[in-house]
Amino acid sequence: MCLTVAAAAAGVAAAADLTGAGATFPYPLYAQWADSYKKLTGVGLNYQSIGSGGGIAQIKAQTVDFGASDAPLTKADLDAAGLVQFPMIVGGVVPVVNLEGIAPGALKLSAALLADIYLGGVKKWNDPAIAALNPGLALPARDITVVHRADGSGTTWIFTNYLDKVSPAWHGKVGCGKEVAWPAGVGGKGNEGVAAYVQRIKGSVGYVEYAYALQNKLTHILLENHAGKFVAPTQASFQAAAAGADWSAAPGLYLVLTDQPGDASWPITGASFVLIHREQRDASRAKSLLDFFAWCFAEGDAAASNLDYVPMPDDVVALVETVWRSEVKSAGSAVWK
Amino acid sequence: MTDRRATAATPERRHPRPWGDPLFRSLAAAAAGFFLLLTGAILLELTRGSSLSLAKFGPSFLWSTAWNPVTGDFGALSSIAGTLISTAIAMALAVPLSLIIALFLVELAPPAVSKPVGAAIELLAAVPSIIYGMWGLFVFAPLMSDHVQPFLSDHLGFLPLFQGPPMGIGMLTAGIILALMILPFITSVMRDVLRMVPPVVKEAGYGMGSTVWEVARQVTVRYGARGMAGACLLGLGRAVGETMAVTFVIGNNHRVGASLFDAGNTIASALANEFAEAADPLYLSALVELGLVLFLITFAIQGLTHAWIRRLERSAGRGQ
Numbered sequence: 092m093c094l095t096v097a098a099a100a101a102g103v104a105a106a107a108d109l110t111g112a113g114a115t116f117p118y119p120l121y122a123q124w125a126d127s128y129k130k131l132t133g134v135g136l137n138y139q140s141i142g143s144g145g146g147i148a149q150i151k152a153q154t155v156d157f158g159a160s161d162a163p164l165t166k167a168d169l170d171a172a173g174l175v176q177f178p179m180i181v182g183g184v185v186p187v188v189n190l191e192g193i194a195p196g197a198l199k200l201s202a203a204l205l206a207d208i209y210l211g212g213v214k215k216w217n218d219p220a221i222a223a224l225n226p227g228l229a230l231p232a233r234d235i236t237v238v239h240r241a242d243g244s245g246t247t248w249i250f251t252n253y254l255d256k257v258s259p260a261w262h263g264k265v266g267c268g269k270e271v272a273w274p275a276g277v278g279g280k281g282n283e284g285v286a287a288y289v290q291r292i293k294g295s296v297g298y299v300e301y302a303y304a305l306q307n308k309l310t311h312i313l314l315e316n317h318a319g320k321f322v323a324p325t326q327a328s329f330q331a332a333a334a335g336a337d338w339s340a341a342p343g344l345y346l347v348l349t350d351q352p353g354d355a356s357w358p359i360t361g362a363s364f365v366l367i368h369r370e371q372r373d374a375s376r377a378k379s380l381l382d383f384f385a386w387c388f389a390e391g392d393a394a395a396s397n398l399d400y401v402p403m404p405d406d407v408v409a410l411v412e413t414v415w416r417s418e419v420k421s422a423g424s425a426v427w428k
Numbered sequence: 429m430t431d432r433r434a435t436a437a438t439p440e441r442r443h444p445r446p447w448g449d450p451l452f453r454s455l456a457a458a459a460a461g462f463f464l465l466l467t468g469a470i471l472l473e474l475t476r477g478s479s480l481s482l483a484k485f486g487p488s489f490l491w492s493t494a495w496n497p498v499t500g501d502f503g504a505l506s507s508i509a510g511t512l513i514s515t516a517i518a519m520a521l522a523v524p525l526s527l528i529i530a531l532f533l534v535e536l537a538p539p540a541v542s543k544p545v546g547a548a549i550e551l552l553a554a555v556p557s558i559i560y561g562m563w564g565l566f567v568f569a570p571l572m573s574d575h576v577q578p579f580l581s582d583h584l585g586f587l588p589l590f591q592g593p594p595m596g597i598g599m600l601t602a603g604i605i606l607a608l609m610i611l612p613f614i615t616s617v618m619r620d621v622l623r624m625v626p627p628v629v630k631e632a633g634y635g636m637g638s639t640v641w642e643v644a645r646q647v648t649v650r651y652g653a654r655g656m657a658g659a660c661l662l663g664l665g666r667a668v669g670e671t672m673a674v675t676f677v678i679g680n681n682h683r684v685g686a687s688l689f690d691a692g693n694t695i696a697s698a699l700a701n702e703f704a705e706a707a708d709p710l711y712l713s714a715l716v717e718l719g720l721v722l723f724l725i726t727f728a729i730q731g732l733t734h735a736w737i738r739r740l741e742r743s744a745g746r747g748q
Binding site for chain 1 (some may be wrong): 676691702
């Protein structure tokens with residue numbers, strides 16, 4: 092309290108640092124953006140990467156200026172908590188394998204097959220179903236070891252959301268969540284845990300954020316998308332999934348980018364969201380928060396690409412700013428004009 | 429320890445203050461009472477936090493193998509089993525080894541050996557557990573999957589305990605990592621206990637014409653039984669509640685496998701993994717109830733150990 096009064100008294104020059112908490116997935120990028128932004132404007136950001144669930148809890152409790160979550164909140168949840176959400180960046184979840192003699196991008200899997208493997212139904216790499224998709228590929232007679240996340244995570248949420256969409260069997264048996272009852276396999280702690288297990292265990296398949304797949308030089312697969320095409324995980328294919336989505340028809344910007352239409356779309360794509368309160372207590376602070384996000388959208392693309400994230404397409408950014416104009420208010424007047 | 433720098437030249441008789449002892453006694457009692465209070469408060473808080481889960485699942489929580497955050501169906505059996513099995517493996521490996529090392533350091537090794545080895549053990553005991561976990565995952569797990577597990581499968585594969593694909597992570601690896609982690613801990617306490625055995629007792633043994641081995645077994649170990657059980661208990665306490673070292677190598681799934689090669693989980697690893705993102709109240713409550721179960725398991729182990737020590741002392745015919 093005293094601090095804000097003091098800051099207000101000192102004028103805008105002594106800009107207070109912004110605070111945020113939540114998802115771990117965008118943390119490296121938010122840190123990078125905050126760093127550049129502070130050099131530019133003097134406004135810093137203190138972001139705590141405590142996980143999506145924690146971020147949602149913190150913003151509801153109003154202990155931070157914004158929360159960050161890999162899983163979007165439904166319109167009903169947003170309204171109940173008085174929150175606005177918007178997508179900040181896009182990332183992809185990538186199935187990776189450890190198979191001797193199989194090069195990155197050589198193995199093709201269909202959506203149904205990936206679900207069957209994770210259900211524990213397909214037990215060997217030389218299973219006829221896998222062989223049928225991969226004629227000419229020498230598949231070893233190894234047991235498949237499924238690797239999943241052991242900790243609750245937004246990455247798991249995106250991955251299971253996808254399996255839930257594409258496989259009725261998965262929908263019936265497991266469902267979608269940040270933590271689910273995995274029918275098979277072993278769990279690694281964090282993206283780095285999954286990456287380590289996949290590197291250690293021959294014949295394993297796991298799923299990690301795109302950046303981890305690149306950094307650890309893991310073997311990615313080609314996955315069949317909604318249009319029936321086999322695509323590789325690249326920034327372009329994530330961008331295609333984001334661009335093909337119809338954000339304007341999504342109430343509360345609740346949109347999950349998994350299994351999107353489009354020939355070039357990567358099927359397990361997800362946006363990472365930012366949550367802020369609809370009713371802001373401090374107009375100038377809210378303005379500087381939105382200024383920061385606007386700067387990220389406008390100037391942060393290069394930083395995002397360097398760190399293997401995908402910036403939001405321009406039309407989605409325009410839509411987000413429209414939402415700010417109409418929904419974010421302080422004392423009855425719009426914060427963003 | 430009288431203060432000789434008194435200003436008066438004549439030695440003065442010290443008058444003990446009449447309130448010193450009672451004050452000290454009540455302070456000490458308060459400190460001891462505070463511990464009881466703290467234990468009670470923890471128990472109360474855990475029970476309160478798990479009320480949702482207690483109400484919904486009742487005692488069946490203890491033997492249900494379900495763990496489904498999506499449908500909200502939880503049971504603790506896989507975590508309890510994993511905790512007990514990994515701890516049992518760790519103790520079975522660490523206790524005999526610790527005893528042998530401690531005996532060697534105290535009875536057999538020349539000072540030139542026992543001093544540096546002792547220092548190394550103290551150092552190892554201070555290594556944070558996450559280091560054991562990372563070392564376990566990156567160095568030890570490949571060793572397990574390439575050499576140890578295939579060897580066990582080849583020679584003991586007829587037992588269901590040693591069947592399944594050699595992933596290198598799982599219950600056995602977790603048990604061995606735990607054993608390595610508590611070994612220096614138990615050893616250093618045991619060494620101190622054995623050192624405190626009065627030389628005169630040992631000399632009496634040698635005087636009777638006993639060999640070194642006989643004295644160690646019949647005299648030293650008997651004499652120090654209580655302290656050594658305490659050492660084991662300390663190690664056990666660490667193993668039961670160990671989080672990070674286990675989480676890295678156990679494979680973290682909520683299933684009970686027949687084979688020691690299977691992945692599993694422990695109560696501590698489940699809590700470490702799932703607490704941060706457990707937003708649903710029932711899910712959170714089930715996790716807190718897991719904590720309560722761990723608390724009670726630790727309590728039960730303490731009680732059993734104390735009862736066992738008492739029996740040991742009665743049969744040995746001497747207390748300490």
